[in-house]
Amino acid sequence: MDLSRSQAGAARMAHVMAIPYPGRGHINPMMNFCKLLASTATDVLVTTKVMEEWLGISPTIGFEPKPDAVQFAPIPNVIPSKRDRAENFPMFIEAVMTKMEAPVEQLLDRLEPLVTTILADTYLFWAVRIRNKRKIQVGSFWTMSVLVFSVFHHFDLLAQNNHFPIDLAKRGDELEDYIPGLPPTRLVDLPTFFEGKGRATLDRALECFSWMLKAQYIILTTFHKLEARTVDALKAELPLPIYTWLDAQPEASVLYFSLGSFLSVSSDQMEELTTGVRNSGVRFLFCGKRGLVVPWCDQLKVLNHFVVGGFWTHCRLNSTLEAIFASVPMLAFLIFDLPIVEIVQRFMDLDSEDGKAIRKMASELQ
Structure with a gap:
């Protein structure tokens, strides 16, 4: 893609580097958001980082952004293939957390015009670390429900109320009634972090949430009527920009x-x-x-x-x-x-x- 522009034009341009978690359910909503941004804002260029394996994927929505506003930039396949991840999901998560940061930072050095904002999936906590070194803005992009966001954000409350760790077979019908924005909910109906693969990757997920609060923006993919109670609770609690x-x-x-x-x-x-x-x-x-x-x-x-x-x-x-x-x-x-x-x-x-x-x-x- 030809990115040649005048110096004055490049200086005025906002260049967003979008870094989705390498899974279709995460890439699609981030691409939709990027296309929405590029179609409604002037002088915005979005470069979406993808694995080389994902280059053939280009999700679309009901309209196309202006020409050249969204582009793809690949990094090497430094993590297990999407075809094999289910066989050892904890190993895949660990690779995402530890092996993608360096090639993404190298890509960042090559992009022109200079990147002014990073938009990263919440699970890619190291994007905040890159931003800290370069002193540019970063947005944390959450692709799951706001209800799940609130559960992870208030995870300490589960431990304080003696609801983690527990044996779901014995205590799964007990109710939590203390997580902001959630109605009373059976423990067995909460996200699957009590056992199995969810339990094996829980520490990494909680680490991501601790970094998420250091971002300048938190973007949630929902709408008010769907999760009004939880959205309102979080808006009242999360710090103002x-x-x-x-x-x-x-x-x-x-x-x-x-x-x-x-x-x-x-x-x-x-x-x-x-x-x-x-x-x-x-x-x-x-x-x-x-x-x-x-x-x-x-x-x-x-x-x-x-x-x-x-x-x-x-x-x-x-x-x-x-x-x-x-x-x-x-x-x-x-x-x-x-x-x-x-x-x-x-x-x-x-x-x-x-x-x-x-x-x-x-x-x-x-």
């Missing part, structure tokens, strides 16, 4: 709080810090009811957002330079002579003499 939350805040009102990717503090220290920030009454991007907690964000993009009025930083050089570039005043994470609550309030007070002086200096440094 960073920029949706930021866009809703007043100008220069948010304290961005980050201790970097390397520095760690004790749980007692973290509790003291977060309690102080919460008690200050200041909006913040980190934790608590008045703020937003996220596992990772594009720090430079956040610092340049118009609602960010201050940066609580551990003072490493990258963070310092990014804050100067964005003209955001910094609150140094050192030993405080004043109570945390008071210093946070003074730092974020735009009308005080100190607040004005700090922001004037930040502007001059910029």
Whole structure:
């Protein structure tokens, strides 16, 4: 396919790399979503990664996207053939989890224009790891029902209620009535992770869910009337996208709080810090009811957002330079002579003499 475009056009283009789990039931919904995206959005190119074995498969829906908007890009057949996977499904899952990441990352390096977003099946948790290294957005694409999503997302509740592990032959008729969005359900009617192949691959599935929460977007293939109760429960629980939350805040009102990717503090220290920030009454991007907690964000993009009025930083050089570039005043994470609550309030007070002086200096440094 000819991907030659002008430099200006390439710079404006959103290039999505779609990475489906290598199974027809996963590829079809992702391809349908990609075609829907390419048919309704302008300046979007979608490259769908497939195994060489799958190149002949091209699912369609009731309309075709604009020409050249969706393309296939193969990687070598590094996992067992789809014809043989049923013979040893746990081995197939392990290969998907461990052998696909490297060739996908190599493909990512070859694609032009540069990929701006990764769309990956939730079971391909390593796509989030690739995104962490490259600092681009990633969407986690869930192809099963939202009900099954909620069961996995709240799996710890089964253990807390002494419902996992159990012998279904003896206790399968017992009811769970505590998973958000689910009606009372017999344990035997829950997803098949209590025994057999499902039990053998459960740990890998739960690992995928722990990584899923680090994605910027979670995409569920359902519609409201089909699973309204479960969808509403998840919408109320899952964290808001960073920029949706930021866009809703007043100008220069948010304290961005980050201790970097390397520095760690004790749980007692973290509790003291977060309690102080919460008690200050200041909006913040980190934790608590008045703020937003996220596992990772594009720090430079956040610092340049118009609602960010201050940066609580551990003072490493990258963070310092990014804050100067964005003209955001910094609150140094050192030993405080004043109570945390008071210093946070003074730092974020735009009308005080100190607040004005700090922001004037930040502007001059910029």
